[in-house]
Amino acid sequence: xxxxxxxxxxxxxxxxxxxxxxxxxxxxxxxxxxxxxxxxxxxxxxxxxxxxxxxxxxxxxxxxxxxxxxxxxxxxxxxxxxxxxxxxxxxxxxxxxxxxxxxxxxxxxxxxxxxxxxxxxxxxxxxxxxxxxxxxxxxxxxxxxxxxxxxxxxxxxxxxxxxxxxxxxxxxxxxxxxxxxxxxxxxxxxxxxxxxxxxxxxxxxxxxxxxxxxxxxxxxxxxxxxxxxxxxxxxxxxxxxxxxxxxxxxxxxxxxxxxxxxxxxxxxxxxxxxxxxxxxxxxxxxxxxxxxxxxxxxxxxxxxxxxxxxxxxxxxxxxxxxxxxxxxxxxxxxxxxxxxxxxxxxxxxxxxxxxxxxxxxxxxxx
Amino acid sequence: xxxxxxxxxxxxxxxxxxxxxxxxxxxxxxxxxxxxxxxxxxxxxxxxxxxxxxxxxxxxxxxxxxxxxxxxxxxxxxxxxxxxxxxxxxxxxxxxxxxxxxxxxxxxxxxxxxxxxxxxxxxxxxxxxxxxxxxxxxxxxxxxxxxxxxxxxxxxxxxxxxxxxxxxxxxxxxxxxxxxxxxxxxxxxxxxxxxxxxxxxxxxxxxxxxxxxxxxxxxxxxxxxxxxxxxxxxxxxxxxxxxxxxxxxxxxxxxxxxxxxxxxxxxxxxxxxxxxx
Ligand SMILES: Nc1ncnc2c1ncn2[C@@H]1O[C@H](COP(=O)(O)OP(=O)(O)OP(=O)(O)O)[C@@H](O)[C@H]1O
Ligand SMILES: [Mg+2]
Numbered sequence: 001x002x003x004x005x006x007x008x009x010x011x012x013x014x015x016x017x018x019x020x021x022x023x024x025x026x027x028x029x030x031x032x033x034x035x036x037x038x039x040x041x042x043x044x045x046x047x048x049x050x051x052x053x054x055x056x057x058x059x060x061x062x063x064x065x066x067x068x069x070x071x072x073x074x075x076x077x078x079x080x081x082x083x084x085x086x087x088x089x090x091x092x093x094x095x096x097x098x099x100x101x102x103x104x105x106x107x108x109x110x111x112x113x114x115x116x117x118x119x120x121x122x123x124x125x126x127x128x129x130x131x132x133x134x135x136x137x138x139x140x141x142x143x144x145x146x147x148x149x150x151x152x153x154x155x156x157x158x159x160x161x162x163x164x165x166x167x168x169x170x171x172x173x174x175x176x177x178x179x180x181x182x183x184x185x186x187x188x189x190x191x192x193x194x195x196x197x198x199x200x201x202x203x204x205x206x207x208x209x210x211x212x213x214x215x216x217x218x219x220x221x222x223x224x225x226x227x228x229x230x231x232x233x234x235x236x237x238x239x240x241x242x243x244x245x246x247x248x249x250x251x252x253x254x255x256x257x258x259x260x261x262x263x264x265x266x267x268x269x270x271x272x273x274x275x276x277x278x279x280x281x282x283x284x285x286x287x288x289x290x291x292x293x294x295x296x297x298x299x300x301x302x303x304x305x306x307x308x309x310x311x312x313x314x315x316x317x318x319x320x321x322x323x324x325x326x327x328x329x330x331x332x333x334x335x336x337x338x339x340x341x342x343x344x345x346x347x348x349x350x351x352x353x354x355x356x357x358x359x360x361x362x363x364x365x366x
Numbered sequence: 367x368x369x370x371x372x373x374x375x376x377x378x379x380x381x382x383x384x385x386x387x388x389x390x391x392x393x394x395x396x397x398x399x400x401x402x403x404x405x406x407x408x409x410x411x412x413x414x415x416x417x418x419x420x421x422x423x424x425x426x427x428x429x430x431x432x433x434x435x436x437x438x439x440x441x442x443x444x445x446x447x448x449x450x451x452x453x454x455x456x457x458x459x460x461x462x463x464x465x466x467x468x469x470x471x472x473x474x475x476x477x478x479x480x481x482x483x484x485x486x487x488x489x490x491x492x493x494x495x496x497x498x499x500x501x502x503x504x505x506x507x508x509x510x511x512x513x514x515x516x517x518x519x520x521x522x523x524x525x526x527x528x529x530x531x532x533x534x535x536x537x538x539x540x541x542x543x544x545x546x547x548x549x550x551x552x553x554x555x556x557x558x559x560x561x562x563x564x565x566x567x568x569x570x571x572x573x574x575x576x577x578x579x580x581x582x583x584x585x586x587x588x589x590x591x592x593x594x595x596x597x598x599x600x601x602x603x604x605x606x607x608x609x610x611x612x613x614x615x616x617x618x619x620x621x622x623x624x625x626x627x628x629x630x631x632x633x634x635x636x637x638x639x640x641x642x643x
Contacts, residue, residue, distance in 0.1 A: 051531055073530040086528035090546040094634065100532040129631040147532070 003062070004029040004187060005050075005155060010059035012045055012211075019045040021211035022059070027189065032181050034190045034198040037208035038234065043191040044083075046208075047157050050189070051080050063154060079148035080157040084164075085140045087132035093143050094119070094128040100151040118146045121183065122176075138169045145180065155187045162197060174200055195235045199223070207231050229363050232280040239286070239329050241279040242365070245271055252357055255279060259325025263302050264357040269364075276365040285359035286331035288320050290343055292352045303354040308347055320345070322353055329353060378584075382608050385581040387477055388495065389563035392502045396559045397552065399503070400510035404551075405544065407511075408518035419515065422508050430505070434572050437501045441492045441573065451491035493575025501569050506562065510555040517551025518544075564609055581605050 005027040012020040019042040027033045035043045048054040050061060052073035061069045068076055079100070088096050094115060101111040119125045122142040132140060141161060148156055161177075162170045178201055181188050192198050198205050199219040206216045207230075215227035226232035229240065243257035245267075253267040255277065265279055287293070293303060306324035317332045331353065345351060407418050425433060441447050462470060491497050521544065529539035545552065567582030574580070581601065589598035 051527075053527055053530075073527070074533045074535055078531075080528070080531045082524060082528060084522075084524065086522070086524045088525060088528070088543055090543075090549075092631070099529070099534075103533045103538070129635050151533075 004031075004064060005189075006062040007046070008060045008062065010046075010049065010056045010061060012042070012049060012054060012056050018211050020049070020056070023208075023211070023213055024059075025206060025213065025216070027187060030185050030187055032178075032188045032190065032201055032203045034192060034202040034205045035208055036192055036195060036198040036205050036234075039193055041208045042211040043193075043208060044159055047080065047159055047189070047191055050155070051078055051157060052076050077154040078157060079151075079153040079155075080159065081141075081144045081148050081161050083159045083161070085132075085144040087140060087143060087147070089132055092129050092131055093124065093135070096132065096143060097147045097150050099147065104151060114150055118150045121180070122146045137165050138173060141165065141173060142176070145177075149180070149184055149186065152184070153186065155189060158188060158190045160192055161190075162192075162194075170197075177201060199235075207234065209234070225361060226280065226363060229278050229280075229365075232278075232361070232363060237283050237330060238280045239283065239327075241281070241327070241360075243277060243279065245273050245275045245277060248273060255362075259327070261304060263360075264300070265360045265362055266358045267362070269362065271362065271364065277362040278365055279360045279362050281355055281360045283319070283330040283332045284317075286329065286353060286355045288322060288331045288333065288345060288351050288353055290345060290349065290351055293354050301354050301356050302360075303352055306351060306353050308345055308349045308351055311345070311347065322351065324353060378604070381579060381581055381584060382604065384477060384578075385564055385605075386608060386612070388499060388502075388578070388580065389560055391499050392506060392563045393556055393560045395499065395503045396506050396510040397514075397555060399507060400514050400555060401545070401552075403507075403511050404514035404518045404548075405540070407515050408521065409523065415519075419512075422511055425508070431568065433505070434501060434569055437497075437504070438492070438572060441497050443490045443492060448491050451494075451496060454496070492573065493577055495574065495578045497573040498570050498578045498580075501573055502563060502566060505569065506559045509558040509562070513554040513558060514548060514551040517548035521547050561609060564605065581608075 003026050005025075007023050007025040010020060010023045011018065021042075023046065035046060037043055045054060049056050052068075052071060052075075056069065059069075060067055063076070063078070087093075088099070091099070097118060098111050098115045101114060106114075115128075116125070119128055122145065124139060124142060124146075127135060127139065132143070135143065141164075145156075145158075145161070158177075162173055165173060174197060177188075181201075190198070190201060199222075202219055204216060204218055205222055207214045207222060207227075209230050215222055215231045217225075217227075222231060223235055226235065232238050233240070241255070241257045241260070241263060243255040243260075243263065245253050246256045246262070247254040248267065249264075251267060252264055253271065253273075255263040255265055257263055257279070263279065271277065288308070293301065304324055306322045306329070308320055309323045309328065310321035312319040312321075317334045320331045320333065322329045322331060407415055410418065439445075462473070465473070525543050525547065526536075526539045529543045530536065534542070565582050567580065567586050570578050570580045570583055571586070574583075581604070585598050585601045585605070588594045588601060
């Protein structure tokens with residue numbers, strides 16, 4: 001079941017540059033799978049190999065057990081929603097959507113029914129006889145999706161489909177994409193460099209860096225248990241403490257970090273003494289207070305005194321930049337009535353920074 | 367008025383028809399050749415495009431008449447083009463025999479084919495209609511490539527990928543997406559070739575002999591050789607009319623198509639909206 005779509009050690013080079021480096025992935029049927037990575041990491045190249053527009057230099061691609069590596073694009077049951085939509089400007093919306101059905105020489109009645117139904121699904125029935133240039137960005141987007149979905153491909157590839165839309169529309173389209181995926185039950189392979197999109201839509205995410213898969217997991221796992229320093233810093237904000245394990249205490253361990261007292265961390269990977277690690281602590285897990293935390297808690301948490309350097313008000317929360325032993329630490333704090341009663345923190349205040357050992361996550365350094 | 371009456375020469379309808387037919391042939395060949403050329407150039411890397419586009423204009427550095435003279439030597443009865451011409455005639459005759467009788471008659475009537483069998487002695491490529499078409503296509507091809515290339519350069523080639531992605535073979539994508547996408551360029555190319563082809567007289571004069579006399583030659587003959595200026599200008603008017611009539615028909619046709627298209631849209635909108643209420 002898990003080998004519906006398989007990349008088997010796929011490599012692609014452009015001249016001296018390796019765009020995709022020995023990637024192996026297995027995607028299951030009906031899954032919403034995301035490829036997430038910074039610009040230029042090879043996401044589009046992966047999709048283009050799947051669509052049939054690039055040939056891998058080595059490795060094979062299988063769909064439903066069949067080797068499709070050498071098939072031309074028109075013989076693959078895979079359709080793409082292109083980054084720039086690529087709607088045919090000389091055809092009406094209706095004809096754009098009917099394109100693949102007409103190619104398959106379906107009977108006229110069947111084509112009309114299928115196109116009318118999908119137009120209804122994307123709520124554009126009244127725009128059917130306009131030309132693409134007469135539509136808004138979000139509408140074009142929906143037409144591009146409908147055009148690629150109408151003949152029920154095995155896989156739908158979406159290459160940053162929301163990149164050109166504004167924030168509000170993007171959030172709206174995210175929900176629509178999710179709905180559409182639930183309705184059609186087709187495997188979606190979604191490419192993006194926006195972690196928010198990937199996190200909110202995907203069943204699983206492959207984080208890609210420099211042509212290699214860094215981590216393949218569900219969204220929560222990727223956020224909470226990043227496999228590498230790259231993943232931790234690419235997905236959301238984080239603070240890194242670079243140190244070495246000096247002692248083990250049951251499920252926990254102690255780290256020596258330059259300029260800090262001992263830091264306690266949850267050692268879920270059973271790392272050994274002497275292992276060099278990067279400890280990642282997310283800003284929302286760090287507390288900043290004027291008074292030290294209560295003593296009975298103080299026994300098991302990491303606490304150190306430091307100074308507030310910068311405060312950035314961001315509506316939903318306030319972000320504090322705190323300097324401790326030459327390291328700038330970011331912490332965020334939501335607003336609420338309870339917190340207003342406390343004495344407000346301002347620039348250059350001496351504060352206490354603390355977090356629970358379970359809230360840090362260690363990544364090994366090779 | 368007398369000059370107009372003189373125009374009712376039994377020769378003239380045939381000459382006008384020949385001129386239109388040959389110009390049409392030239393245009394079709396030019397467009398057919400220019401489309402793949404322009405496509406290929408537009409897909410080249412940026413650096414190559416300028417070089418190739420420049421070299422297409424290269425022939426214009428030498429005189430037109432000199433180039434036609436060069437062709438005259440190349441078309442000499444002992445040259446290799448002559449042999450090609452024979453093969454061409456044979457193949458054409460062979461294909462012609464396959465056609466049903468009424469189509470044969472139709473082609474003869476249109477003037478696309480002769481009715482008699484091939485006579486090797488008299489079928490020289492020099493002084494034939496084929497020579498005129500060949501050299502005209504050669505001369506006018508840059509005028510066809512340039513507008514098409516200009517349109518093709520602006521064409522978004524990812525549309526072809528989108529069509530391939532949705533299941534189209536390359537040629538289908540070329541025909542259904544690329545050609546409509548560069549329609550403007552094709553229309554100007556047709557005009558750029560068809561109009562000078564109708565007015566051309568140097569090429570038929572030098573290469574067509576007596577077998578291919580076009581309206582341009584007649585005007586030239588009347589005006590320069592016979593010094594009959596009124597007659598020549600009447601002919602010129604006739605020619606202008608014969609160019610304008612097909613263009614007018616084409617425009618009327620386009621209008622009609624647009625009207626049909628609009629009606630279709632209205633009907634289809636009505637259809638999609640039914641059952642939605
Ligand atoms: N046709 C090509 N020729 C040469 N190099 C290429 C080609 N296509 C892609 N590359 C290179 O391969 C690398 C990966 O490109 P790719 O388009 O896959 O990135 P991406 O992850 O999709 O980035 P983005 O998020 O910006 O779209 C880039 O460094 C790019 O320069
Ligand atoms: Mg890309």
